[in-house]
Amino acid sequence: MKKKIIVFGYNNLSYEAISRLDQKSHDVLIIETDLSLKKSAEEKGFKTKNIDFRSDDNLKSIGIGQSIDVIFCFLQEDSSNVFLTLSARAIDINLDIIAIAGSSQSAEKLIAAGANKIIDPYQICGQKIHELIKKPDITNIIDHTVFGRDDLHIAEVEIPIGSYLENTYSSTLSLSDQHNLVLIGIVDKELGDNLHFAIGEKDHKLDAGDIIVVLGPSREIKAFKQEVEKCLV
Amino acid sequence: MFAKTIVYFAYLLKTSVYYKHSKLFFYDLLENPQSKMKSYFDVFMICLVMLSVFFLVYSVEHELSEAGEFFEQCVVTVFISEYLLRAWLFSDSHLIITKEYERAEYLNTPFSVFNSLKKVLGKKMEYMFSLFAIIDLLAILPSYRPLRILRILLIFRLFKLFRYSNSIKVFADVLSSKRFELITLAIFMGFLVFISTIAIYLFENNSSGGNIRHLYDAFYWSIVTISTVGYGDITPITFGGRLVTVALILTGLGGLSFFTSIIVSAFNEKMYTLRENRTYAELSRFENFIIICGFGRVGQEIARKFEKDQQPFIVIDTEENNILLAKEKNYLYIQDDASKNTVLINAGINAGASSILCATGNDVINVYVTLTSRFLNPEINIIARANRDDNVNKLYQAGANNVIQPFEISGLLAAEYVGQPVAFEAILGILQEQKQILMETLVVYPATLLENKKIGDIDFKNRKLTLVGVISSNKIHVKRRNRYRVKNQHFYFNPENHFELQAQDMVIVLGRKYSIEHFQDQIEKSRLRSGKRS
Numbered sequence: 001m002k003k004k005i006i007v008f009g010y011n012n013l014s015y016e017a018i019s020r021l022d023q024k025s026h027d028v029l030i031i032e033t034d035l036s037l038k039k040s041a042e043e044k045g046f047k048t049k050n051i052d053f054r055s056d057d058n059l060k061s062i063g064i065g066q067s068i069d070v071i072f073c074f075l076q077e078d079s080s081n082v083f084l085t086l087s088a089r090a091i092d093i094n095l096d097i098i099a100i101a102g103s104s105q106s107a108e109k110l111i112a113a114g115a116n117k118i119i120d121p122y123q124i125c126g127q128k129i130h131e132l133i134k135k136p137d138i139t140n141i142i143d144h145t146v147f148g149r150d151d152l153h154i155a156e157v158e159i160p161i162g163s164y165l166e167n168t169y170s171s172t173l174s175l176s177d178q179h180n181l182v183l184i185g186i187v188d189k190e191l192g193d194n195l196h197f198a199i200g201e202k203d204h205k206l207d208a209g210d211i212i213v214v215l216g217p218s219r220e221i222k223a224f225k226q227e228v229e230k231c232l233v
Numbered sequence: 234m235f236a237k238t239i240v241y242f243a244y245l246l247k248t249s250v251y252y253k254h255s256k257l258f259f260y261d262l263l264e265n266p267q268s269k270m271k272s273y274f275d276v277f278m279i280c281l282v283m284l285s286v287f288f289l290v291y292s293v294e295h296e297l298s299e300a301g302e303f304f305e306q307c308v309v310t311v312f313i314s315e316y317l318l319r320a321w322l323f324s325d326s327h328l329i330i331t332k333e334y335e336r337a338e339y340l341n342t343p344f345s346v347f348n349s350l351k352k353v354l355g356k357k358m359e360y361m362f363s364l365f366a367i368i369d370l371l372a373i374l375p376s377y378r379p380l381r382i383l384r385i386l387l388i389f390r391l392f393k394l395f396r397y398s399n400s401i402k403v404f405a406d407v408l409s410s411k412r413f414e415l416i417t418l419a420i421f422m423g424f425l426v427f428i429s430t431i432a433i434y435l436f437e438n439n440s441s442g443g444n445i446r447h448l449y450d451a452f453y454w455s456i457v458t459i460s461t462v463g464y465g466d467i468t469p470i471t472f473g474g475r476l477v478t479v480a481l482i483l484t485g486l487g488g489l490s491f492f493t494s495i496i497v498s499a500f501n502e503k504m505y506t507l508r509e510n511r512t513y514a515e516l517s518r519f520e521n522f523i524i525i526c527g528f529g530r531v532g533q534e535i536a537r538k539f540e541k542d543q544q545p546f547i548v549i550d551t552e553e554n555n556i557l558l559a560k561e562k563n564y565l566y567i568q569d570d571a572s573k574n575t576v577l578i579n580a581g582i583n584a585g586a587s588s589i590l591c592a593t594g595n596d597v598i599n600v601y602v603t604l605t606s607r608f609l610n611p612e613i614n615i616i617a618r619a620n621r622d623d624n625v626n627k628l629y630q631a632g633a634n635n636v637i638q639p640f641e642i643s644g645l646l647a648a649e650y651v652g653q654p655v656a657f658e659a660i661l662g663i664l665q666e667q668k669q670i671l672m673e674t675l676v677v678y679p680a681t682l683l684e685n686k687k688i689g690d691i692d693f694k695n696r697k698l699t700l701v702g703v704i705s706s707n708k709i710h711v712k713r714r715n716r717y718r719v720k721n722q723h724f725y726f727n728p729e730n731h732f733e734l735q736a737q738d739m740v741i742v743l744g745r746k747y748s749i750e751h752f753q754d755q756i757e758k759s760r761l762r763s764g765k766r767s
Contacts, residue, residue: 003651005651011640012620012621012622012640012641012644013640013643013644013647014644015644016640016641016643016644016645016648017643017644017645017647017648018644018648019644020644020645020648020649020652021648021651021652022652025652026651026652070651072647096651098647098650098651100643102530103530117647117650119643119646119647120643121639121640121642121643122529122530122531122534122639123530123534124639124642124643124646125531125534125592125618125637125638125639125642126530126531126532126533126534126535126537126538126592127534127538128637128642129531129535129590129592129616129618129637130534130535130538130539132616132635132637133523133544133588133590133614133616134542135672135673135674136635137674137704137739137741138672138673138674138741140719140720140724141672141701141702141704141719141724141741142660142663142672151717152717152726154653154656154659154660155653155656156653156654156655156656156659176700176727177730180714180715180727181727182699182700182701182702182726182727183699184659184699184743185655185659187655195655195658195659195662197659197662197670197699197743198699198743199670199697199698199699199743199744199745199748200693200694200695200696200697200698200699201697201745211655213655213656213659215701215726216726216727217715217726
């Protein structure tokens with residue numbers, strides 16, 4: 001089933017986010033009132049609509065509260081993002097809301113308004129530059145892996161029911177030898193939803209529903225995913 | 234023959250390394266404002282001057298002991314050597330002579346040793362008549378016994394203090410910048426004093442029944458009155474005398490306020506440069522600082538992190554509001570345009586800065602500052618922020634080492650959050666070093682426990698670490714699998730068990746802070762041990 005996403009505001013950030021999403025598994029709609037921006041989004045092949053986000057009826061008309069899973073509040077003004085978050089949260093309690101914040105104060109307001117995740121581009125940028133100064137090697141590696149300029153990725157693999165990994169222990173995974181992957185962490189559902197980094201502190205028993213986070217070349221990740229899911233049938 | 238000896242001697246000095254070194258040493262000690270030695274020397278001299286003045290005051294009513302006399306001798310010796318050394322440093326006499334000689338040779342004219350010696354002497358005289366040299370000399374002379382009568386000149390030792398302190402130089406600078414106004418005022422006041430002196434003498438002299446005995450009294454009274462001090466030891470009694478007094482007091486008030494306003498405005502004008510000079514002076518103490526151009530949201534975030542790390546940095550921004558914020562936080566700052574060469578040079582781009590960050594919200598400025606910095610210092614590490622995708626390449630072309638795109642990273646994180654929320658947490662966790670878990674590099678130093686070791690033989694699991702990969706520029710590894718080019722090195726992801734570590738390789742591990750630090754300590758210890766053995 002495709003995840004339905006609505007992106008409010010078309011700009012660098014939303015373009016970057018949308019193009020990073022897997023188009024096959026996500027259904028994206030962009031809401032933009034500026035006609036020239038709307039046009040340029042359409043030229044890139046995105047679905048767009050021009051509605052006023054200030055009216056709840058308009059929000060409901062595009063599917064918020066029914067079919068929409070995630071909204072991105074990427075409007076220019078922090079106040080608009082807070083308003084939008086507040087309105088959307090009032091319509092749908094389970095909606096995933098991701099908003100950008102231009103300052104640390106508005107981040108707090110967005111959280112209070114009900115956003116699930118706040119992204120502060122300036123803070124992230126500052127952090128990145130700081131890291132580049134402090135740990136240039138690591139940052140370059142992360143750039144090449146996470147930020148996907150090379151073929152290395154961090155990916156999550158959920159263990160399905162009936163997988164051969166069920167009832168095994170994390171210490172016996174030996175991903176690096178068999179799959180050419182590095183195990184980064186595990187979400188052990190028995191212990192809650194937290195991610196436990198795989199640094200040899202605890203041996204986790206793997207069950208269906210647990211999530212393994214691995215780092216590696218995308219081909220190997222794909223192969224590993226297939227192998228984990230193979231035993232389903 | 235005499236001329237030949239002189240020229241020979243001059244060339245000898247010119248080629249002598251020892252001579253050059255010793256001159257450089259004394260230059261650092263006495264004159265070089267950037268040198269640490271000079272600041273120590275200045276402090277030492279200030280103490281010496283104070284002590285000697287203390288002895289001077291003491292000797293007014295007491296006889297100095299033998300030790301006291303000896304101390305005085307030492308002080309004078311130091312002063313004399315300082316005076317001579319400064320005279321020596323002031324000009325390069327041997328260069329003057331060799332230049333004259335070479336000129337004469339070239340033009341085929343006879344070389345006149347007296348002419349060149351005259352030039353040498355002229356240079357030295359120039360030194361001797363400089364203000365500070367005169368003060369120095371006056372501070373020494375009274376110690377010479379036949380000149381004991383000039384004892385009062387020992388007070389010049391206190392003037393010597395000005396040499397060792399910057400603030401007085403600044404004050405002199407401020408005054409000299411208002412030379413025209415001050416001279417005008419001085420002439421005006423001079424006339425005023427002259428007129429009032431004559432007038433009061435005429436009205437208040439003894440024969441007219443007044444208190445003024447002679448012209449000096451009249452002059453003294455004028456100064457006391459015009460400055461609004463007014464001791465009252467001499468007071469006018471006649472009608473005419475009082476009229477002069479009223480007029481003098483009123484004009485004196487005007488003159489005084491004029492003088493005050495000149496000084497205040499001069500300081501106001503200079504204040505900015507003064508503060509900047511202080512910033513530069515503070516900056517010159519650091520060896521490895523970072524220049525942040527642009528103190529917007531990104532700049533502030535970086536500065537906050539550096540403050541936490543106690544990493545010295547300086548902020549450059551033109552905007553008043555941003556500078557105000559930097560001022561509030563007590564950061565070092567320059568309020569100026571970072572794209573100007575002089576601003577970057579003053580900020581120390583060639584004097585101790587290790588990195589420069591172009592973090593303004595305007596890509597045009599970032600490109601320009603990057604270009605300027607690269608031109609000024611080909612070695613410096615430049616990190617630039619690109620707000621638009623199409624400017625990334627321009628920044629790299631301008632010479633940036635790294636380019637950061639805030640919106641790209643944020644967009645990517647947003648996408649990651651939707652697609653792979655758990656992986657997103659992992660990335661964020663590593664990026665922000667949450668829960669004390671971090672990725673770190675372990676450098677394989679020569680002759681430590683990691684050198685020439687196979688990956689399979691290092692028990693990462695027991696050390697509670699996860700091996701991610703190895704960064705290396707060593708050609709030995711070239712044939713290994715999972716090779717990724719990162720700048721001018723290679724990153725070997727998930728190396729095999731028989732991968733043998735070479736010196737200068739970097740091992741990337743994931744783990745808790747303690748485990749990483751512990752392992753680093755062990756590596757360091759093994760290095761020390763091997764160092765002892767060899």
